[in-house]
Amino acid sequence: MTSIIASPADLLARLLPAHPGGGLRVTDPATGQVVATVLDGGTADATAAVDAAARAFPAWAATPARHRSDVLLRAYQLMTERSADLAELICLENGKSRADALAEVGYAADFFRWSAEEAVRSDGDFTPTPTGGARAIVTTRPVGVSALVTPWNFPAAMITRKAGPALAAGCTVVIKPASETPLTAYALARILTEAGLPPEAVTVVPTSSAATVVGAWLRDARVRKLSFTGSTPVGRRLLAQAAERVVNTSMELGGNAPFVVAADADLDAAVAGAMIAKFRNGGQACTAANRFYVHAEVIGEFTERFGAATAALTVGPAASGAQIGPLISARAVEGVDALVQDALARGARISHRAPAPEGDCYYPPTVLRDVPPDADVVTEEIFGPVAPIVAWQTEDELLIMLNGTELGLAAYVFSADLRWALKLAEATEAGMVGVNRGVVSDAAYPFGGVKQSGIGREGGRDGLRAYQETQYLSVDWR
Ligand code: NAD
Numbered sequence: 001m002t003s004i005i006a007s008p009a010d011l012l013a014r015l016l017p018a019h020p021g022g023g024l025r026v027t028d029p030a031t032g033q034v035v036a037t038v039l040d041g042g043t044a045d046a047t048a049a050v051d052a053a054a055r056a057f058p059a060w061a062a063t064p065a066r067h068r069s070d071v072l073l074r075a076y077q078l079m080t081e082r083s084a085d086l087a088e089l090i091c092l093e094n095g096k097s098r099a100d101a102l103a104e105v106g107y108a109a110d111f112f113r114w115s116a117e118e119a120v121r122s123d124g125d126f127t128p129t130p131t132g133g134a135r136a137i138v139t140t141r142p143v144g145v146s147a148l149v150t151p152w153n154f155p156a157a158m159i160t161r162k163a164g165p166a167l168a169a170g171c172t173v174v175i176k177p178a179s180e181t182p183l184t185a186y187a188l189a190r191i192l193t194e195a196g197l198p199p200e201a202v203t204v205v206p207t208s209s210a211a212t213v214v215g216a217w218l219r220d221a222r223v224r225k226l227s228f229t230g231s232t233p234v235g236r237r238l239l240a241q242a243a244e245r246v247v248n249t250s251m252e253l254g255g256n257a258p259f260v261v262a263a264d265a266d267l268d269a270a271v272a273g274a275m276i277a278k279f280r281n282g283g284q285a286c287t288a289a290n291r292f293y294v295h296a297e298v299i300g301e302f303t304e305r306f307g308a309a310t311a312a313l314t315v316g317p318a319a320s321g322a323q324i325g326p327l328i329s330a331r332a333v334e335g336v337d338a339l340v341q342d343a344l345a346r347g348a349r350i351s352h353r354a355p356a357p358e359g360d361c362y363y364p365p366t367v368l369r370d371v372p373p374d375a376d377v378v379t380e381e382i383f384g385p386v387a388p389i390v391a392w393q394t395e396d397e398l399l400i401m402l403n404g405t406e407l408g409l410a411a412y413v414f415s416a417d418l419r420w421a422l423k424l425a426e427a428t429e430a431g432m433v434g435v436n437r438g439v440v441s442d443a444a445y446p447f448g449g450v451k452q453s454g455i456g457r458e459g460g461r462d463g464l465r466a467y468q469e470t471q472y473l474s475v476d477w478r
Contacts, residue, residue, distance in 0.1 A: 024039060046213040053172040070116070084102075114459065115167070134474055146171045148176070153286075153328070218238070225250075226248070232452050236452075252454045255286040255288070257409060263295040279323070279324060284384065286381075287440060296391045327361050330361055340377060348371040
């Protein structure tokens with residue numbers, strides 16, 4: 001599985017389609033070296049992508065669902081066959097560890113498989129009307145050309161989670177990947193076309209000017225859907241722009257996941273869960289545990305065990321086999337460090353820390369103790385390998401802290417008392433809650449947030465519905 005690449009050029013030749021060159025530089029965060037240059041798209045590229053998607057839409061929408069399902073299943077198989085190469089590509093442009101990259105490829109491919117399975121299970125209804133004399137047919141149709149805008153932290157999964165259900169529903173897509181990670185997007189587009197998707201049904205438009213490309217799409221009357229994953233501030237702006245033409249939108253935005261440890265929790269399980277909830281992707285996940293609320297009775301022991309596991313993490317480039325890679329950029333490191341410095345200035349202490357190599361993009365995995373509950377590192381999305389721990393004593397004060405935020409994506413609860421854990425989970429304002437588990441993401445279940453963490457769900461049964469419109473036909477039955 002862990003093929004060592006001879007050079008990026010070999011890898012890129014194996015995975016990427018022919019694509020337009022240009023001035024957008026893709027760098028390896030581990031070395032700062034430019035590994036490729038790609039199209040730096042502008043308004044004309046955005047419009048050309050929609051031209052293609054609009055041309056391809058009627059024929060693709062009219063294909064039998066079984067055909068669309070078969071194409072997506074082949075795409076799943078191709079991703080699986082190429083998983084080692086795809087993981088190398090993700091490491092190259094994103095910097096995450098090889099284990100995280102391989103896990104991402106598996107998770108991402110699953111959205112093609114799940115969408116293939118869902119493609120043939122479209123809902124519908126045929127009923128006599130309550131007042132009699134008529135029959136009602138309720139059916140669905142694809143929403144149309146869909147613009148997919150994705151972040152860099154999961155360069156493959158954030159695309160397949162959208163493109164899978166969109167194509168399954170009969171939509172065609174234009175994709176604007178994060179400017180940091182366009183190569184994986186190209187590799188996925190090639191896989192889809194090799195699997196039998198008409199080339200015009202998927203176009204990737206990388207750009208250094210996201211507002212130009214996405215703005216052009218939102219003004220284009222042929223674009224009927226915007227599915228966005230990214231930060232809450234950008235999501236808010238795009239919602240305002242989408243309002244102009246009342247574009248159908250799905251929003252997967254920022255998170256600030258609490259991780260609760262009760263006094264009766266199995267601490268081995270809680271530490272194992274904390275390690276994955278916090279350090280998967282180096283903490284650069286919207287579902288990452290952002291704030292740890294540990295019952296005062298066990299906070300000392302939990303902090304020692306979790307801290308020891310954190311201090312033992314290895315940090316370095318993916319090629320070294322390290323568990324934690326660099327952050328995406330030097331700017332990201334500065335942002336994480338500013339949160340830590342603010343907490344330290346307010347009385348927090350570094351409890352445990354792993355060594356990290358020199359380099360602009362590395363940040364040492366860190367556990368903070370004695371953190372004030374209102375410190376920025378608790379209230380803001382960290383997006384890095386830092387775990388602030390706060391004590392709690394009563395359920396009432398815990399709930400106030402859990403829900404005292406405008407974000408509500410994921411949450412985690414560890415307790416031996418499942419009844420208490422479920423009660424707390426139901427009282428937590430979050431779209432997803434892991435109970436005695438540090439991972440919630442699964443293509444088969446609805447992923448998404450409440451409050452300012454988003455609108456709509458991806459995956460599960462809801463995933464396909466996001467790309468369908470309901471149509472109701474009222475039929476005279478006399
Ligand atoms: P970001 O909002 O900066 O960028 C996301 C995408 O939007 C990128 O493609 C970017 O180029 C584009 N973009 C940026 N400004 C834009 C503008 N003015 N107009 C149009 N497009 C614009 O987010 P990021 O830094 O890439 O990703 C990190 C954020 O994403 C975090 O907040 C994280 O929680 C969130 N995220 C959420 C989920 C989820 O499913 N809820 C998943 C992954 C990441």
